[in-house]
Amino acid sequence: MNSWSATESFLPNKSRIQLRRLPLLCLASFVLSAGCQSAPVTTELDDAVRLQQVLRHQKVGIVTNHTAYNTAGRHIVDVVAELEDVQLVALFGPEHGIRGAEEAGATVASEQDPAKKVPIYSLYGATRKPTAKMLQNIDVLVFDIQDIGARFYTYIYTMALAMEAAAEQGIKFVVLDRPNPITGIHVEGNVLDPEFVTFVGLYPLPVRHGMTVGELATLIDNEGWLKKSVHADLTVIPLQHWSRHEWFDQTGLPFRQPSPNMPDLATATVYPGLCLIEGTNVSEGRGTDQPFQLFGAPWVDAKKLCPRLNELELPGVHFDPASFTPASIPQVANHPKYQGRTCFGARVRVIDRNIFQPYWTGIQIVNVLHTLYPDSLTWRTTSFDRLCGTDGIRKAIIAGQNLGALRRNWQPDLAQFEKTRRKYLLYP
Secondary structure, eight states: OOHHGGGGGGOHHHHHHHHHHHHOOOOOTTTOOSSSOOOOBOOOGGGGGHHHHHHHEEEEEEETTOOOOTTSSSHHHHHHHSSTTEEEEEEEEEETTTTOOOOOTTTOOEETTHHHOOOOOHSSSSSSSSOOTTTTOOSSOOOOOOOSTTTTHHHHHHHHHHHHHHHTOEEEEEEEEEOTTTOEEEEEESSOOOOGOBBBBOOOOOOOOOOOOOHHHHHHTTTOSSSGGGGEEEEEEEOOOTTOOOOGGTTTTTOOOOSTTTHHHHHHHHHHHGGGGBBBSSSOTTTTSBBEEEEEEETOOOOOOOOHHHHHHOTTTTEEEEEEOOOOBTTSSSOOTTTTTTTEOOOOOESTTOOHHHHHHHHHHHHHHHHHOOOTTTTTTHHHHHTTTTTHHHHHHHHTTTTHHHHTTTHHHHHHHHHHGGGOOOOO
8 A cells, every 4th residue: 555545544534434435426415506427637647747757857845735636546645756767855734734634723743754754844833834944955846735716725825835935945836736626717705905914815816716726826926926026937737628617526536625624515615705704703514514504603593594694685595594513523623613502503505506606695694693693793803804805894794884885896806806817827
């Protein structure tokens, strides 16, 4: 057994089961606009000839995690280690660790890979950016991690900071591209205000950017967004046969959950909006088997909440009354909100994902919760504003302002982003 097949045994039982079962599922519990179908999409990691050309005679470091498999089920660590005249010298892991088993926000320690005998440097511990010492003896730094398409998902910033470090050290940077699971055509939300730059939002992106990691790397580099406007020696190895309109379940590729609370495509679909609930004292469903698809609190009346939400006639979504009891799940949801207490709220049922607007939906959910329960809803102010990339949304909700006007105000910046974005799109 190779080392990266073996590392599945280090994952929590729940994660290990999902990693193996999800490729076999057609997400029957989620109403989709198109059923599961085969597609001749191949990943960058399937192009061994191109990899050999790019990496031959090089000492290689890899920024990766548990999602970096090719269509034959082989992990990038093993693929690269077996390339002729290529020396693997270091690995780098993002948030959740290189095996994807750590809870969101948990500090991850560096370690040693027991099979490959190379260091695994954490980029979610003492540093978020590779240091010059970590990059010693590396000629090429390779990035291969599956993103989910939301501004506040941190893998894209691990990529950007690694690219920045590589540029500063004169090291080549290679991105092995992967699909945007929630399509490459839908763009939504306000562009990040520079005053709210954090590791859940480093650059002026909308919440749903509609780009692959390879496209984002090219945009970030060419637009001069790296520190001191350094530029990377960047190579993107693209996908084959992927179309921008395709959702992940239409690619024919197996879905490997990118993080412990991102178990399936249904969760990724709602995440760009439902993640906002993390910035309040309402449960976002962590500690259940449907994180971000459930939300509620002990003080919510589900029979009052759901009609108010459904009256809004938000595109492509319906809200069903639900109750749930969050439980502590090791390495997935340690001590979630309202652990052991019954919460009442809603289940988010997407009925047409192609017109569904997750970010706008998330804003409206928080607004209705504030309207119904102004004395019970509290804000995790810093968290909410960082996720939104502005404090304007929270302030507008508190003041009872017209949210439609708020959304119209962010359209010029969004239109400018879409104009810039078009220059860097790699796929039809």
